[in-house]
Amino acid sequence: MESKSSTTGNRDNPNRNLHGSKTMMASHFLRALFRIQQTSTSSSSAGRSRRIRRAAYASMAYSAGTRRAWSRALLRKLRSRARLRFPRRLSRAATPQRRDMDQAQVLRKLVPGGPSMDDCKLLEETADYIRFLTTQVRLMQTVMDSVSS
């Protein structure tokens, strides 16, 4: 598999960032899956599911490296063995949202490292995070398809 270095001249072309990362992501994730399969017993399906989920976010973060605030934040969370949570619901009963402000706050809670970003940086990080997320999802779908055929 060809992979391109992700160090030089990648700032202008976001897709080039992703190419070498995809390879890293796939190999990291597959390795993790093998490990999980070998070390989990049949009675711990929920535990195994959590480990796979964790491996998914780890692959994303490791392949993105420390270039990005979101991946640094994810790596910190993973290393501290903290539970990986992303808020799904609004914490308070729905009060009428005050336009841009509250939605940006919601976004900050969804993107790792969000709370410490200003609006401009939040947007850049969101774009990168979404790219890596969709790549990871597609990777998992591919693994699913090839294993179940």
Added chain:
Amino acid sequence: MSSRRSRITGKEINELASKLRSLLPESRRRNMSRVSASKLLKETCSYIKSLHREVDDLSSRLSDLMSTMETDSPQAEIIRSILGS
């Protein structure tokens, strides 16, 4: 949670809007050509949440699949040797 908010110009809001729009997949982009940045932000949040849910869902499905798989199939060996672990 502190966040420094610089004053955003109208032009920057348009750029923000088009950038947000470009993050969404085609299926979500359809009605978003003339909506506010706020709505786009909301749609972006909704999209990220759905991606998180997909990761969860695929994780549990992969877990179920694993329980039915043999640990040392020939395919697994091939993949392992390619990975070089």
